[in-house]
Amino acid sequence: MSGANPYKVSIGLETHVQLKTRSKIWCACPNTFGSDPNTDVCPICLGYPGSMPVLNAEAVKLTVMAGLLLGCRINHYSKFDRKSYFYPDMPKNYQISQYDQPLCTGGSVPIEVDGKPKVIRIHRIHLEEDVAKNNHFETASGVDFNRAGTPLMEIVSEPDIASADEAFAFLQALKQMLVYGGITDGNLEQGNIRCDINCSVRPDTQTTLGTKTEIKNMNTFKGVHRSLTYEIKRQIEVCEQGGKIMQETRRWDDARGVTTAMRSKEYAHDYRYFPEPDLMPVVLDDAQIDEWRTALPEMPQARRTRFITDFGLPAYDADVLVADKPIADFFEATLAAGASPKAASNWVMTELLRMLGEQEWSVSEARITPTMLADILRLLDEGKINNPAAKTIFSVCFTEGGDPRAIMEARGLAQVSDEGALDRWVQAAITANPKSVADYQAGKKAALQFLMGQVMRASQGKANPPKVMQALKAQLDG
Amino acid sequence: MDVRDVAHLARMHITAEEATLFQSQLEHILDHVRDLGELDLDGVEPTAHAVAVQNVFRVDEARPGLPHAQVMANAPQARNGLFMVPRILE
Structure with a gap:
């Protein structure tokens, strides 16, 4: 952007994160995704009168661990409240949440945009x-309660975010930390992370925040970026034309790429929060908090440093590998299976990431295991296969799995180092290409590469290249 | 406190006569609660619960939900396993 921007942008995000527990927050129904509608439900998560919630201990632990990862203050006393509203996704007409005494307060997420570090408080x-999922049809709506009662952590940021890029970086960084921490699966397609956006602009000279608008229920990071890019521009244009920003909720229309005002409320929400009588307060002592603190897994930054110092990887490799925890785990498991760090890193960064990208798969969907990759690298290292054969075996393992050595044998991919066979191919290449032989002997080194290519072709790629080179030179220089 | 606002929050329809009647009845109740304000509560910690019980937890173990037919038994309308409701506008 050229010149000084006369407007300051303030964005705050309310990020909802589904926790990775086995059961729901108040009942033992499974916390899973993709079951048939209304099958993982019971009177508690259906909101039947008289049913009693009992707090899932793991949900508290994961929320506190998330708080520790983000450097929050963990509150020793915390309680639950009822937030009243009427909507078919919540038949008891209130959501159990935390109002004035949440589990965690404060904290921050470090981000980096265009090489500039910044801290979002x-x-x-x-x-x-979490509440039920509504499906909208032509004349009616259908409600599925499988999602109702999923433990949901809401992370509220300060309005420190100053651009769509920063919002995107914040969500990426937050997701990476939480997935590393084992707090959430972080699967956006399954709605594990959703957020509400608060956005306002104000003239550079004004100290108080401008009137904000809220964009609700965004479920992709790209959508957050696009909707903010639109909304910031829209608000600045309204200000430029001397208009007034209305405090309102707007909906992001992804197909049209615009935000539109939602039907304005008759009056502001009155949630009438009051303490949930059916749930007792959560009281945590320092010993408990410290126990969870020591159970925190390694964070991406620490892992990156370890990859560089312990494994001697270039910073670039370390960055690529730690970006996605399952990839970093795959890489380390490959080393544990006996591979050398640089070779494993190269194959993970090129072949594995390329094929995952092509298939749009996660590592767990690919059939190749770290042990298979380590075995392929061992075959390469021992000179049993050459590089193209290794790639073929990798590709087979990737889609079908299997033992690399067995695949090598079944497909005849073993490298030929046997001198009798090599000599026959070399001899044939020399006989068939007298001109190249003459060129080489006249000092044209490139001719040797051509002959080499002929031998490789005759061997269907199985000849051991250094041995071919040796044999060719022996024949021609001899 | 206007009883008609309270009725709206609870999505209840009340007639003008009921509004007058409930307004005076609710005023009486609120007056009674206001008496609590007369008590000397200096040094008394506010609490959300009358019993001193805390940390009531459930171990994170999953069990199957109810059989689907039982879940839908009270649904006025159902389709494709979903509870059907009037079309939800924003």
Whole structure:
């Protein structure tokens, strides 16, 4: 952007994160995705009168661990409240959430945009229940309660985010930390992370925040970026034309790429929060908090440093590998299976990431295991296969799995180092290409590469290249 | 406190006569609660619960939900396993 921007942008995000527990927050129904509608439900998550919630201990632990990862203050006393509203996704007409005494307060997420580091402060993290999913049809709506009662952590940021790029970087960094921490699966397609955006602009000279608008229920990071790019421009244009920003909720229309005002409320929400009588307060002592602190897994930054110092990887490799925890785990498991760090890193960064990208698969969907990759690298290292054969075996393992050595044998991919066979191919190439032989002997080194290519072709790629080179030179220079 | 606002929050329809009647009845109740404000509560910690119980947890173990037919038994309308409701506008 050229010149000084006369407007300051302030964005705050409320990020909802589904926790990785086995069961729901108040009942033992499975916390899973993709079951048939209304099959993982019971009177508690259906909101039947008289049913009693009991807090899932793991949900508290994961929320506190998330708080520790983000450097929050963990509150020793925390309680739950009812937030009243009427909507078919919540038949008991209130959502159990935390109002004035959340589990975690403060904290921050470090981000980097265009090489510039910045810290986005966190206001608070509280624990609540997710609600049912509505499906909208032509004349009616259908409600599926499988999602209702999924433990949901809401991370509220301070309005420190100053651009769409920063919002994107914040969500990426947050997701990476939480997935590393084992707090959430972080699967956006399954709605594991969703956010509400608060956005305002103000003239550079004004100190107080401008009137904000809220964009609800965004479920992709790209959508957050696009909607903010639009909304910031829209708000600045309204200001430029002397207009007034209305405090309102706007909906992001992804197909049209615009935000539109939602039907304005008759009056502001009155959630009438009050303490949830059916749930007792959560009281945590320092010993418990410290126990969870020591159980925190390694964070991406620490892992990156370890990859560089312990394995001697270039910083670039370390960055690529740690970006995605399952990839970094795959890489380390390959080393544990006996591979050398640089070779494993090269294959993970090129072949594995390329094929995952082509298939749009996660590592767990690919059939190749770290042991298979380590075996392929061992075959390469021992000179049993050459590079193209290794790639073929890798590709087979990737889609079908299997033992690399068996695949090598079944497909005849073993490298030929046997001198009798090599000599026959070399001899044939020399006989068939007298001109190249003459060129080489006249000092044209490139002719040797051509002859080499002929031998490789005759061997269907199986000849051991250094041995071919040796044999050719022996024949021609001899 | 306007009883008609309260009725709206609870999505209840009340007649003008009911509004007058409930307004005076609710005023009485609120007056009674206001009496609590007369008590000397200096040094008394506010609490959300009357019993001193905390940390009531459930171990994170999953069990199958109810059989689907039982889940849908009370649904006025169902289709494709979903509870059907009037079309939800924003």
